[in-house]
Amino acid sequence: MTEAAGHTPHHHEGAPAEDTGERTPQDYETRVSPFVEQFAADLTEAGMQRMAARVFACLLASDDGALTSAELSERLRASPAAVSGAVRYLAQVNLISRRRDPGSRRERYLLHQEVWFTAVAGRDNVLGRLRNTMHTGLGELGPDTPAGQRLGEAVEFFEFLQRELDQVLVRWRAHRSGRSR
Amino acid sequence: MTEAAGHTPHHHEGAPAEDTGERTPQDYETRVSPFVEQFAADLTEAGMQRMAARVFACLLASDDGALTSAELSERLRASPAAVSGAVRYLAQVNLISRRRDPGSRRERYLLHQEVWFTAVAGRDNVLGRLRNTMHTGLGELGPDTPAGQRLGEAVEFFEFLQRELDQVLVRWRAHRSGRSR
DNA sequence: CGCTGGTTTCACAAATTTATGAAGTTAAGG
DNA sequence: CCTTAACTTCATAAATTTGTGAAACCAGCG
Structure with missing residues (x-):
């Protein structure tokens, strides 16, 4: 199934400015996604391929800088094929690395250090x-x-x-x- | 950002070939143009629109860093329309400035200082x-x-x-x- | 072995970007 | 004013880039 493993919403009160406190799952749609898309747009503007930019931005905004293909696919509403291509490119240019979690057949793509x-x-x-x-x-x-x-x-x-x-x-x-x- | 990482040693390859002296008009075709196109390709790769890159490279390789629309059009074998668009973009991003030679109806596009x-x-x-x-x-x-x-x-x-x-x-x-x- | 979840490859459709010819503008020069 | 050289805009054709579904692959697991 496709339940977003590892994306347990962390609750943080005492947040800055006008953060009323709760973090709901819908936050992704309303708060994270817009940022991801905007950032991706900036990167695209700067010359990066669109899908690669979106994947990159999405990883950047993810809790531990790493997501599986399925998670990316869902969050970006893009086909696995598209994700695959983007990920290949990003690995190529050394912005992410791919890790094979032993015991699971799914792969995790994670932001390169630094x-x-x-x-x-x-x-x-x-x-x-x-x-x-x-x-x-x-x-x-x-x-x-x-x-x-x-x-x-x-x-x-x-x-x-x-x-x-x-x-x-x-x-x-x-x-x-x-x-x- | 687009290309890969790693630290390529900044090697200076082959010294400039022997300069036998003469410069014929055909030089543009055989020597300058290839450079212009290669440089434009590099710029394109780096994210600049194709035609803009070609115009920019062409100006860079011109004797006084300035050419008229007609000259650009001829050297690049591109339509005036294409030149017009490219030039507009380059001016937009402050890479060239346009000068109206008084007394002539043609315009000169010249590389911005520095x-x-x-x-x-x-x-x-x-x-x-x-x-x-x-x-x-x-x-x-x-x-x-x-x-x-x-x-x-x-x-x-x-x-x-x-x-x-x-x-x-x-x-x-x-x-x-x-x-x- | 033979499934099966997961990813990749491929051929193709959709969207975008580029470049062009032709018509439209603008202003110099009679 | 009227002509006309020179540049720009516009609609469109051509080329490229993207993204997708479906088939092909590839391990792990039973």
């Missing part, structure tokens, strides 16, 4: 590709042409950016572990 | 949007829930990233002017 970290590293890759293409183009155009100048500067910028980005990530690690972990 | 700078700032915008959506979601989910925890951390990461990114850009400015300008 997802955002990974995501930024990924961005780093596309920067690298752009940089390489420009570097090659520089060879074709000749570094002495006006266009070549511009390209050269761009290449420099990208290299600079990549170095800096790496350091930013290092700094984040420091920042992070410095406060609670 | 394009890459702008581009990164733009990326910053999408980061901001994601951050905001997450922040809102945090309100809905409650910061005391497991998902809320995760979200909160993500928001922090994004804020950190944005601050750092700003500084990186400042540093680039310094770096840049420190060497020649």
